[in-house]
Amino acid sequence: MSLSVGDRAPEFSLPDQDKQVVSLADLRGAPVLVVFYPFAFSGICTGELCQLRDELAAYTDAGVRVxxxxxDPVFSLKAFKAQENLEFPLLSDFWPHGEVAKAYGVFNEKAGMALRGTFLVDADGAIAFAEVNSPGDARQQSGWKDAVAQLAA
Structure with missing residues (x-):
């Protein structure tokens, strides 16, 4: 079961594409958009993250960290980030495999991957927006932007 609006966001510390640990707790005080995706280099995931890259200012201008x-392992994420010129951290939930995705209720046990879960965590650590899509179901990012606008209002 995934998280709902109002729930406390589970804390996590994961390595990014450069093996630098990023902790949700360290970002407290600012909203954070947490975007789970199945696999680097896959078609839908690449399209979603490239759209996020192209529209990143809609989030960063509102003070939201993405x-x-x-x-995926960090080595794949490093290559993916470089290939697609992504300007936000790609975090690896590789080991223990999918533990953070499990905590957010978006881990597909049979496939060993994260579902398309999107969570906007407010500055106090509560879920302000939650959406979970199936692996082949591309997300519409307009809902994320509306949630950011409401949070900023």
């Missing part, structure tokens, strides 16, 4: 999380 973190993308998959169960």
């Amino acid at each position: 973190l993308a999380i998959s169960t």
Whole structure:
């Protein structure tokens, strides 16, 4: 079961594409958009993250930090970030495999991957927006932007 609006966001510390640990707790005081995706280099995921890259100012201008999380190893994430010129951290939930995705209720046990879960965590650590899509179901990012606008209002 995934998280709902109002729930406390589970804390996590994960390595990014450069093996630098990023902790949700360290970002407290600012909203954070947490975007889970199945796999680096896959078609839908690449399209979603490139759209996020192209529209990143809609989030950063509102003071929102963006973190993308998959169960890929850091080496894949480093290559993916470089290839697509992504300007936000790609975090590896590789080991223990999918533990953070499990905590957010977006881990597909049979496939060993994260679902398309999107969570806007407010400055106090509560979920302000939550959406979970199936692996083949691309997300519409307009809902994320509306949630950011409401949070900023």
